[in-house]
Every structure is written in C-alpha cells, then in structure tokens.
Amino acid sequence: MYDGGKIIVGLIIGVGLLLSPFIYNAGTAAKAPDPELTPKAKEAKVCVKSKAYMTANHFSLLDVWRHTVVRDGERYFKAEDGKIYYKSLQVTCMDCHSNKSKFCDQCHDYLNIDPYCWDCHIEPEEK
Amino acid sequence: MGVNRREFLKIAGISTLFGLGGKAAIEVLAPGELEARTEALPLTEGKRWAMVVDAHKMDDALMDKCIEACHREHNVPDLGNPKEEIKWLWKEDYHHSFPGQQHEWIAEDIKHKNFLLMCNHCTNPPCCRVCPTQATWQREDGIVMMDQHRCIGCRFCMAACPFGARSFNWGDPRRVMTVEKLKELNPNFPTNRDYPTRSKGVVEKCTFCTERLAKGQIPACVEAANAVKEGAMFFGDLSDPDSEVRGVLKKHYTIRRKPELGSGPNLFFIV
Amino acid sequence: MLDRALKGTGGYWGWLIFLLALMGIGFGCWLYQFHEGLRITGMSRDVSWGFYIAQFTYLVGVAASGVMVVLPYYLHDYKAFGRITILGEFLAIAAVLMCLLFIFVDLGNPVRIMNVIMYPTPNSILFWDMVVLNGYLLLNILIGWNVLSAERKGVHYPKWVVPLIYISIPWAFSIHTVTAFLYAGLPGRHYWLTAIMAARFLSSAFCSGPALLILLCLIVRRVTNFDPGKEQIRTLAGIVTYAMLLNVFFFFLEVFTVFYSQIPSHMESFKFLFLGLEGHGRLAPWMWTAAGFAFLSLILLVIPATRRKEDILAVACISVIIATWIDKGMGLVIGGFTPNPFERVFPYWPTTPEILITIGVWATGFFVLTVLYKIAVSIKEEVAA
Numbered sequence: 001m002y003d004g005g006k007i008i009v010g011l012i013i014g015v016g017l018l019l020s021p022f023i024y025n026a027g028t029a030a031k032a033p034d035p036e037l038t039p040k041a042k043e044a045k046v047c048v049k050s051k052a053y054m055t056a057n058h059f060s061l062l063d064v065w066r067h068t069v070v071r072d073g074e075r076y077f078k079a080e081d082g083k084i085y086y087k088s089l090q091v092t093c094m095d096c097h098s099n100k101s102k103f104c105d106q107c108h109d110y111l112n113i114d115p116y117c118w119d120c121h122i123e124p125e126e127k
Numbered sequence: 128m129g130v131n132r133r134e135f136l137k138i139a140g141i142s143t144l145f146g147l148g149g150k151a152a153i154e155v156l157a158p159g160e161l162e163a164r165t166e167a168l169p170l171t172e173g174k175r176w177a178m179v180v181d182a183h184k185m186d187d188a189l190m191d192k193c194i195e196a197c198h199r200e201h202n203v204p205d206l207g208n209p210k211e212e213i214k215w216l217w218k219e220d221y222h223h224s225f226p227g228q229q230h231e232w233i234a235e236d237i238k239h240k241n242f243l244l245m246c247n248h249c250t251n252p253p254c255c256r257v258c259p260t261q262a263t264w265q266r267e268d269g270i271v272m273m274d275q276h277r278c279i280g281c282r283f284c285m286a287a288c289p290f291g292a293r294s295f296n297w298g299d300p301r302r303v304m305t306v307e308k309l310k311e312l313n314p315n316f317p318t319n320r321d322y323p324t325r326s327k328g329v330v331e332k333c334t335f336c337t338e339r340l341a342k343g344q345i346p347a348c349v350e351a352a353n354a355v356k357e358g359a360m361f362f363g364d365l366s367d368p369d370s371e372v373r374g375v376l377k378k379h380y381t382i383r384r385k386p387e388l389g390s391g392p393n394l395f396f397i398v
Numbered sequence: 399m400l401d402r403a404l405k406g407t408g409g410y411w412g413w414l415i416f417l418l419a420l421m422g423i424g425f426g427c428w429l430y431q432f433h434e435g436l437r438i439t440g441m442s443r444d445v446s447w448g449f450y451i452a453q454f455t456y457l458v459g460v461a462a463s464g465v466m467v468v469l470p471y472y473l474h475d476y477k478a479f480g481r482i483t484i485l486g487e488f489l490a491i492a493a494v495l496m497c498l499l500f501i502f503v504d505l506g507n508p509v510r511i512m513n514v515i516m517y518p519t520p521n522s523i524l525f526w527d528m529v530v531l532n533g534y535l536l537l538n539i540l541i542g543w544n545v546l547s548a549e550r551k552g553v554h555y556p557k558w559v560v561p562l563i564y565i566s567i568p569w570a571f572s573i574h575t576v577t578a579f580l581y582a583g584l585p586g587r588h589y590w591l592t593a594i595m596a597a598r599f600l601s602s603a604f605c606s607g608p609a610l611l612i613l614l615c616l617i618v619r620r621v622t623n624f625d626p627g628k629e630q631i632r633t634l635a636g637i638v639t640y641a642m643l644l645n646v647f648f649f650f651l652e653v654f655t656v657f658y659s660q661i662p663s664h665m666e667s668f669k670f671l672f673l674g675l676e677g678h679g680r681l682a683p684w685m686w687t688a689a690g691f692a693f694l695s696l697i698l699l700v701i702p703a704t705r706r707k708e709d710i711l712a713v714a715c716i717s718v719i720i721a722t723w724i725d726k727g728m729g730l731v732i733g734g735f736t737p738n739p740f741e742r743v744f745p746y747w748p749t750t751p752e753i754l755i756t757i758g759v760w761a762t763g764f765f766v767l768t769v770l771y772k773i774a775v776s777i778k779e780e781v782a783a
Contacts, residue, residue: 070274073266075341091321119326120275122202122317209744210442223740226663253585259524260513279513280436280506283524285446289586291739295446295506297437327435328506385739388585 174366196351250391402776424758445746450504463607464490465570487542496763589667605641688724
C-alpha cells in the first residue's frame with residue numbers, strides 16, 4: 001500500500017494509545033460495589049418505590065421529581081402503598097440513606113458516575 | 128465496484144448521525160412511566176401573592192433581622208464584595224430605591240430611611256419574557272420562580288430586570304467554606320441543611336419562599352419581622368378581597384418602584 | 399476543496415500557527431474560566447454583560463454585512479460583485495462562528511447550552527437570535543460552498559441554491575435586527591430603550607463589515623494572485639461612506655432626543671460614557687477617540703479624491719472599524735448597564751483572562767476566515783488560469 005510504513009507505524013501508535021488504559025490497569029480489579037443500608041433504612045423496609053425499580057431507575061424518578069417540584073409546585077409523592085413522601089433528595093431520600101459514601105457512592109464510584117446533584121443539594125453529614 | 132473514498136466518508140458520517148439521532152429519538156418518544164404514580168397535593172391557593180412593607184415601622188435593625196432570616200433559610204453566601212455579592216433581600220436608601228421620586232426637599236424621616244428591597248414578583252415580568260429556556264417563569268399564583276436545574280447562566284434576565292433584583296453566581300458559592308476570608312463571613316455555611324445551595328453559573332433571587340408556602344408557612348422575612356414588631360410587613364393574596372394585604376393597601380397610601388415601566392411590581396411600601 | 403487550504407506559502411503557515419497559538423492561550427484561559435466561573439472576568443452583579451457580549455454584538459454586524467455584496471449582485475444584477483460575493487459570504491461564516499463562540503464563552507453553564515433548543519421559548523429574543531444566527535451560518539455555508547464548487551467545475555451552481563440566496567438577503571437584515579431587539583426591548587435600560595437601536599445596529603454593520611471586507615480584499619490582492627478588482631473596491635467604498643454617514647447621523651439623533659428632553663435617566667448613560675459619572679470615567683477617552691476616528695473616516699470617505707485612492711481608503715476603513723468597534727464593542731454594553739437600576743455607577747473593565755479569551759475567539763474566527771479565503775482564492779486563481 002502507499003505510505004505503508006507510515007500507516008503501520010501510525011496504527012501501532014494509535015492502537016497502543018487506545019489500549020493504554022487497559023494496559024495501565026492490567027492485573028488489578030476494582031472492588032465490586034457493596035451498598036449498605038442504614039439502620040433507619042432497614043427499619044423502613046420500603047423505599048418510595050420497589051428496590052428493583054429504584055436500582056434501575058432512581059435517576060429518572062429524581063428527574064421527574066425535580067421537574068414536578070420546582071416547575072409544577074407539586075411537592076408530595078404518593079407511593080403505591082398510599083404513603084405520602086415529601087419529594088426531596090436531601091430531605092427525604094438522604095434521611096434514610098444518610099450513609100452516602102457507603103451507599104450511593106458505592107455504585108457511582110465503581111461506574112465512574114459523578115452526578116452533579118451534589119453541586120447544589122447538600123450531602124448528609126457522615127460521622 | 129465502487130464507493131470512492133469521498134462517498135465512503137459521507138456515508139459513514141451520515142450513518143453515525145442517524146445512529147445517534149435514532150437513539151435520541153427513541154428516548155424522547157418513549158412514554159414516561161412515572162407520571163401516573165405521582166399525585167399533586169396542592170397547598171398554596173393564592174392567585175396573586177404580594178408583600179407590603181411599612182417603611183415607618185421598619186428600622187435598620189429589623190431589616191437586618193429579616194435579611195438574616197432569608198439568607199439563613201436559603202443558604203445565601205456572604206461573598207464580602209459588592210462586585211459579586213448575592214442578595215435576595217437587602218436595604219437601600221430612598222434615593223436609590225426610588226430614583227425617579229428623589230428631590231432636594233424630601234421629608235426628613237424619609238430622606239434618611241432605608242427600604243427593604245427584594246424581587247417584586249411583577250405581574251408582567253420582563254425577566255420571564257426574555258429567558259430563553261424558561262428557567263425563570265411566572266407561576267399561576269403570580270410568583271416569579273427560578274429553576275436552577277435549567278438555567279444556562281446567560282444573564283439575560285439580569286439585564287431585563289429594571290430593579291436589579293437578581294444575583295448571579297460568578298463563582299462556586301460553596302467556596303465560602305474553604306477560602307479563609309470568606310469562612311469568617313460565613314461561619315455556619317450551609318446554614319440550612321434542608322435547602323440546597325446553588326452552583327456556579329446560575330442566577331438566583333427571592334422566590335417569596337415557595338418551599339415554605341407549600342407547607343402553609345409565610346415567607347421567612349415576614350415571619351422574622353412579625354416576631355419583633357407587628358405590622359411591619361404583610362404578605363398575602365391580592366386576588367382575595369378579604370385578605371390582610373388588601374385591607375392594608377386600602378387603608379394606607381403605598382408606592383412601588385418604577386411603576387411607570389408597567390411591569391406591575393407586587394411589593395408595596397407604606398410611606 | 400478543503401485540500402486547497404493545506405498548500406500554502408511559509409507566510410500562510412506562519413500566520414496560521416500564530417493564530418493557533420492565540421487560540422491555544424485563549425482556550426487555556428477558558429478552561430480556567432470554566433473551572434473558576436465567570437468571576438475571573440470584570441463582570442459584576444451590576445454590569446452583568448461585558449466584553450464577550452459586546453464582541454458578539456459587533457460581529458453580528460460584520461456577519462450581516464455580507465448582504466451588502468450579495469444584494470447588488472443577485473437583486474440588481476451588478477455583475478462586478480460576482481467576483482467577490484464568496485469573500486463576503488466566507489467573512490459572514492467566520493463572523494457568525496465568532497458570535498456563537500462569544501455567546502458560548504459568556505454562559506455561566508455552557509454544558510446546558512442545548513436547553514435553548516430543548517425548551518424553545520418564542521417569547522424570548524435570545525431564542526430567536528439562536529435560530530437566526532445558526533440559520534444564517536447554515537445558509538452561508540450551503541450557498542458559499544456550492545457556488546464556489548460550481549465555479550471550480552466551470553458549471554452554473556445548482557438551481558436549489560437560488561431560493562437560498564434570496565432568503566439569505568432578508569435573513570441578513572434579520573440577524574442584526576434580532577440582536578438589536580435583545581437590547582431595545584428591555585424596559586429598565588434607558589440607553590438601549592430606543593426604536594433607533596435596530597437602525598443604528600444595521601447602519602454601523604453596513605459600514606464596519608464592508609470596511610473590513612475592503613481591507614481583506616486589499617490584503618488578498620497583495621498576498622495572492624487574485625485581484626478582487628478596483629471597481630468592486632470602489633463600490634464597496636461608496637457603500638461604507640453612505641452607511642457611516644447614516645450611522646453618525648443616527649447617533650446625533652439619539653444625542654438630540656436625550657439631551658433636548660433633559661430626562662435624567664436617559665442622559666446619565668451618555669454622560670457616563672463621554673464625560674464620566676461619579677468619578678468613573680475610564681471609557682471617556684475611548685469614546686472621544688471613537689468620535690475622532692469617525693470624524694476622520696467621514697472626511698476621507700466623503701471626499702472622492704481621498705476615497706478613490708486605495709491606500710487612503712485603507713486608512714479610512716481602519717478608522718471606521720476603530721470607531722464602530724469602540725462604539726459597539728465597548729460603549730454599547732457597558733453604557734447600557736451604567737448607571738445601574740439604583741442609579742449607582744459600578745465600573746467595569748475586562749480582566750486579563752477575559753481579554754485573552756476574547757483574543758482567542760477572534761483568532762479562531764480569523765483562522766477559519768484564512769482557511770476559507772485560501773480555498774476561495776486558490777480556486778479563483780485556478781479558474782483564471
């Protein structure tokens with residue numbers, strides 16, 4: 001091929017750069033996420049929605065909540081069992097899940113997710 | 128045979144766009160599944176919230192208490208310099224609060240008086256007219272609300288507001304917790320852990336305490352004023368003919384800031 | 399056709415590398431701004447728009463001026479301008495690109511910029527500005543590229559380009575009218591609350607843009623084998639003259655209304671800009687300099703003998719650009735915010751990072767302009783050969 005030498009060299013450098021993160025981390029494995037419930041959360045037994053739903057969709061729920069709270073003025077949520085919750089990440093959710101570093105951050109850190117919620121919403125103080 | 132290099136690149140580019148666009152289209156068009164479950168429990172029933180400040184009953188000390196109550200409730204940082212200051216509620220003298228009304232022979236008591244200023248929650252707000260993302264808008268109950276999730280920080284609303292009621296977060300407000308000089312000014316920041324702070328790059332202002340109204344409470348500044356002196360501040364619904372604010376407005380002559388601009392401010396001052 | 403930009407003289411590459419260096423510095427400063435927030439600029443609670451928005455305003459004018467070449471050629475069959483429409487269109491592309499970049503660097507939350515598209519707000523003039531600016535960019539890219547491409551192949555451009563060209567003419571007027579509406583509809587800013595704002599914007603656009611185009615044509619003639627043409631430059635000079643006369647006349651209309659009516663809130667901004675107010679008068683020497691250059695440019699432009707000598711014309715064009723840039727790129731925005739709604743004066747001056755970011759954006763625009771002009775000129779040189 002034309003310019004074969006340059007192409008081969010370029011390919012080696014390119015593929016090398018592409019694979020460099022894997023080479024750098026070869027042999028190590030990140031610790032699997034291990035979210036812990038607080039005693040208060042364990043006692044509550046139920047969240048605003050089922051565990052399966054929340055694990056898969058808590059961010060969508062929070063997105064709908066922030067829209068309906070701020071823009072529509074609808075600040076209360078009725079769960080399936082009829083219980084009413086005040087729609088607030090830092091007041092309601094973090095009231096039960098106050099161990100953010102042992103709960104939320106477990107999966108977030110593993111997946112390298114950095115939700116910007118905490119830029120404004122105040123994290124619970126952890127001992 | 129073939130596709131030449133140019134056509135190949137064109138096809139690849141357009142397929143990528145379709146691929147990305149297709150995914151986005153699926154997400155946009157899929158119906159939400161949460162809406163059916165949440166229910167609205169309306170708590171505020173006012174149609175046109177307004178505030179009346181009795182300038183004669185107000186003094187600097189009381190105003191400071193109101194400002195402190197507001198800024199404490201909403202984690203408003205003290206940034207220590209007027210260039211980037213954030214204020215939801217503040218004091219201003221007569222000359223600068225009502226520049227069109229100023230003249231040389233003002234009554235002595237007014238001349239040296241400060242007035243408590245905040246967002247006027249206008250009936251015809253120019254700020255809402257200009258916001259390109261509806262990050263600020265007028266609610267049905269008349270309150271001009273802020274959605275800091277949506278604000279892009281263009282500051283058009285700040286240019287449009289004729290009253291200088293809006294503040295912008297030129298930097299991260301939480302730096303008051305780390306920068307030495309600012310730590311002294313803000314010893315207990317955040318002062319209210321049940322309310323968020325803001326982040327850098329968004330506009331903020333008084334919201335007539337919508338989060339308190341939702342719980343049936345009056346705005347923090349009015350509560351603080353009433354705790355010290357009755358009748359210094361009133362808050363209520365102008366559309367309710369029996370409301371206290373309507374009574375006060377009927378009884379006393381009041382002025383508003385820059386009424387000639389037609390924005391319809393809902394902050395009245397008894398002078 | 400992009401490959402034409404990859405072959406050039408040492409001077410060409412030197413210029414591009416110089417621009418890239420400025421772009422790099424600007425970008426680095428912008429990263430600093432992105433991290434720290436807009437507090438690193440000179441803007442404040444009272445002067446909440448500054449240098450970036452002022453540059454954007456000036457450049458919308460330059461972008462709109464492409465129509466001053468397109469209109470005579472396509473609507474009035476002024477064949478001479480056929481030689482340089484592509485230069486006007488490519489200048490418009492570079493200018494609109496800079497406008498969009500200046501808006502971007504001015505945002506407090508640039509990552510949310512798509513909100514303007516996701517939540518369309520027809521009552522907001524900024525929404526319409528987004529629409530018309532991007533539309534104009536697209537129009538000029540489609541028209542310019544296809545017309546140039548056809549010229550290279552020696553054929554007539556495809557028929558579907560024609561309606562786009564006709565649309566681009568009122569569209570050019572619209573981009574600057576909409577930008578003027580950003581300012582002219584705000585009830586609390588008396589320096590801007592005037593019906594003549596859009597007219598002033600257009601008149602200053604139609605002198606500053608073609609003035610820049612004249613200078614670019616003179617440079618193109620100097621450094622390449624393509625001569626935009628003596629007649630073309632003469633006609634453009636005539637356009638600059640009339641537009642500058644209108645521009646200065648409109649300014650005096652403003653001065654009359656404000657100072658004859660003697661309304662304090664209307665007079666204060668003018669006093670601040672030209673005389674200083676409450677001890678703050680840093681802009682005054684700039685504004686009088688602008689007035690001086692405006693006056694000089696008018697003398698040189700109105701007198702046919704000086705207008706027709708191209709080196710004096712170049713001086714006149716530079717004077718027009720200096721005068722209009724100071725008026726729009728410095729006086730307009732700061733003057734609108736000063737004094738503030740409380741009738742206090744808060745001085746504003748751009749900080750060093752702010753200036754470096756500004757220079758970086760200008761360099762980006764000139765980079766794109768250079769590349770596009772290189773392509774256009776190379777093709778014209780080939781066709782001529």
